[in-house]
Amino acid sequence: MRWGMVIDLVRCVGCQTCTIACKQENGLPAGVLWRFVADSEVGEYPDVRRLFLPMQCMHCVEPPCVPVCPTGASQQREDGIVWVEYDRCVGCGYCAMACPYRARHLIKDASWHFPGQPTPAEQATAQPARRGVMTKCTFCVDRVDRGIARELRPGVDPEATPMCAVACIAGAIIFGDLDDAESPACKLIKERGAVPLMPELGTNPSVYYVTE
Amino acid sequence: MDAELLPAARQSLWGRLAAANFFLGGAGAGTYVVAAALSGFGLSTLLRVASVLGPGLVLAGFLCVAAEAGRPPRGLFVLRKIGTSWMSRELWAGGAFVLAAATDLVRPHRGWRIAGTLAALLLVLAQGAILSRAKGVAAWNVSLMPSLFLVSALASGAGVLALALPLLGVAGVGELPRVMAGLVVLSALVWAGYLAWPGDFAFRRATASFMVPSMVVGVFVAGHVIPLALLGLAIEARVSLWSALAGVLVLLGQLQAKAWLILRAGELRPITIPSLRLRRSREQAWREG
Numbered sequence: 001m002r003w004g005m006v007i008d009l010v011r012c013v014g015c016q017t018c019t020i021a022c023k024q025e026n027g028l029p030a031g032v033l034w035r036f037v038a039d040s041e042v043g044e045y046p047d048v049r050r051l052f053l054p055m056q057c058m059h060c061v062e063p064p065c066v067p068v069c070p071t072g073a074s075q076q077r078e079d080g081i082v083w084v085e086y087d088r089c090v091g092c093g094y095c096a097m098a099c100p101y102r103a104r105h106l107i108k109d110a111s112w113h114f115p116g117q118p119t120p121a122e123q124a125t126a127q128p129a130r131r132g133v134m135t136k137c138t139f140c141v142d143r144v145d146r147g148i149a150r151e152l153r154p155g156v157d158p159e160a161t162p163m164c165a166v167a168c169i170a171g172a173i174i175f176g177d178l179d180d181a182e183s184p185a186c187k188l189i190k191e192r193g194a195v196p197l198m199p200e201l202g203t204n205p206s207v208y209y210v211t212e
Numbered sequence: 213m214d215a216e217l218l219p220a221a222r223q224s225l226w227g228r229l230a231a232a233n234f235f236l237g238g239a240g241a242g243t244y245v246v247a248a249a250l251s252g253f254g255l256s257t258l259l260r261v262a263s264v265l266g267p268g269l270v271l272a273g274f275l276c277v278a279a280e281a282g283r284p285p286r287g288l289f290v291l292r293k294i295g296t297s298w299m300s301r302e303l304w305a306g307g308a309f310v311l312a313a314a315t316d317l318v319r320p321h322r323g324w325r326i327a328g329t330l331a332a333l334l335l336v337l338a339q340g341a342i343l344s345r346a347k348g349v350a351a352w353n354v355s356l357m358p359s360l361f362l363v364s365a366l367a368s369g370a371g372v373l374a375l376a377l378p379l380l381g382v383a384g385v386g387e388l389p390r391v392m393a394g395l396v397v398l399s400a401l402v403w404a405g406y407l408a409w410p411g412d413f414a415f416r417r418a419t420a421s422f423m424v425p426s427m428v429v430g431v432f433v434a435g436h437v438i439p440l441a442l443l444g445l446a447i448e449a450r451v452s453l454w455s456a457l458a459g460v461l462v463l464l465g466q467l468q469a470k471a472w473l474i475l476r477a478g479e480l481r482p483i484t485i486p487s488l489r490l491r492r493s494r495e496q497a498w499r500e501g
Contacts, residue, residue, distance in 0.1 A: 038217060038218050038483075040217040040218065042215040042216070042217060042488065043215070049488075051217060051488075053217045053218070053483070053485075055218070055483070064345070064347040064348075067296040067297065067345075068296075068297050068298070068299065068342075068345050068346075069293060069297055070289075070290040070291075070292065070293050070297040070299035070300040070303070071286070071289040071290055071292050071293065072289075072292050072293050073289075088286075088289060088292075089282070089283065089286075090281050090282065090283050090284075090286040090287060090289050090290055091281045091282020091283045091286075092277075092281050092282075092290070092299065093225035093226060093280075093281075093282075094297075094299050094342070094346070096223075096225050096348065097223065097225070097226065097346040097348050097349055097352070098345060098346050098347050098348055099347070099348045100347045100348045100480075100481050101348075101483065102218075102221075102348070102480055102483070106225060106282055107282075108282060131282075132281075132282030132283040133282055133283060134282075193487075195485060195486055195487060197483060197484065197485055198214075198481070198483070198484055198485075199486060200486075201347055203347070209485060211485065211487070211488050
């Protein structure tokens with residue numbers, strides 16, 4: 001089993017709903033986004049194209065962030081999900097330098113949207129364990145694990161699927177098992193010729209993009 | 213060329229303190245290695261000076277980098293992954309170096325000097341390897357990096373000795389100016405080789421920022437050419453003042469080069485995607501039939 005994602009750039013309208021859904025689901029502090037949608041313009045006049053590119057951790061099969069971690073805080077599960085054990089992380093930032101996808105975010109200090117003190121919502125979601133350590137997209141690992149425990153199917157049942165995929169208004173984010181040839185994600189990669197970002201780096205990402 | 217969707221952006225996690233660690237660690241380890249080599253691993257005043265200065269500089273570098281970490285009290289966790297992480301290896305090598313040099317001061321023995329020299333060499337190679345494994349930063353992710361750090365460290369170490377010996381009133385070592393001159397030439401060659409490295413487009417763009425007058429004059433002219441001339445004078449006239457001045461300039465040149473490498477050339481790769489087709493304009497479609 002290898003969890004992965006296919007993002008259909010033709011469908012993406014750049015609404016940032018996935019960005020906000022992720023932020024809310026994971027209780028991220030001000031200024032930290034585990035995923036965001038970049039508004040890109042590619043090509044040269046007159047051959048240009050506006051493209052919305054959702055960016056997040058690629059949960060690479062060969063994650064360059066894991067072996068460089070000096071404390072062993074950056075880890076990869078058997079199902080391919082790359083995660084950070086906060087209690088082990090020293091916050092050195094090396095994994096962020098090793099990641100070519102800008103997917104890692106160091107939460108330096110507690111910062112609130114309004115100066116002085118946190119809002120009730122910020123207080124409710126504040127996680128002291130995350131302060132001073134590296135954080136990143138986890139493919140909503142808790143949702144996935146809880147869903148599997150309830151015999152739900154991640155990628156099919158919303159309760160077992162990462163929040164960004166559930167929230168996407170255009171149905172542009174498909175989550176599933178990339179080792180299962182019959183999964184919708186796998187089929188999409190095959191049928192639409194989805195490609196990963198920067199495959200030349202040899203990281204073998206588990207997030208694919210449909211561009212045409 | 214693949215379509216560039218997000219442009220390169222300067223990394224912001226590793227700042228001046230990280231750059232200071234790379235400079236101080238290299239200078240400290242280099243000081244010891246050069247002194248040990250010039251002394252033939254025998255007991256000498258030169259090596260005694262290096263046994264204090266070298267570990268001191270390395271420890272100062274570690275303190276700098278610890279201050280930049282998000283959770284400094286967990287610093288010893290960094291020792292855990294010696295099998296896979298060059299950052300772990302850097303700390304192990306640094307610790308072994310400091311321990312060997314300190315033990316040699318208390319209980320002098322040739323074995324400690326050899327162990328200290330090996331650990332110091334491993335420390336600078338590890339620092340270079342840390343950067344060369346950083347796939348996210350094109351200017352660092354090159355295999356030349358450990359060699360660059362090694363040569364830079366040795367040149368810096370010779371600079372520290374050339375500056376420190378007259379300041380401490382220690383009689384100069386006759387061979388030091390000659391050895392230092394050789395290291396300065398080697399350093400110029402390696403830095404030039406790095407800038408001419410046949411890297412990808414992202415590498416070339418990130419390292420292009422070196423080609424401004426302040427960098428070329430600071431690193432190559434003031435940090436290499438003028439020190440060489442001063443060392444020539446020092447060898448001719450046997451005046452340690454020229455060596456000391458050369459030492460200062462070499463140190464400033466290496467500091468500027470490493471600071472540039474971390475702070476300016478440290479750009480996160482542009483995000484690209486392969487085989488992205490662009491819609492052809494009607495005009496182009498008409499032209500192409």
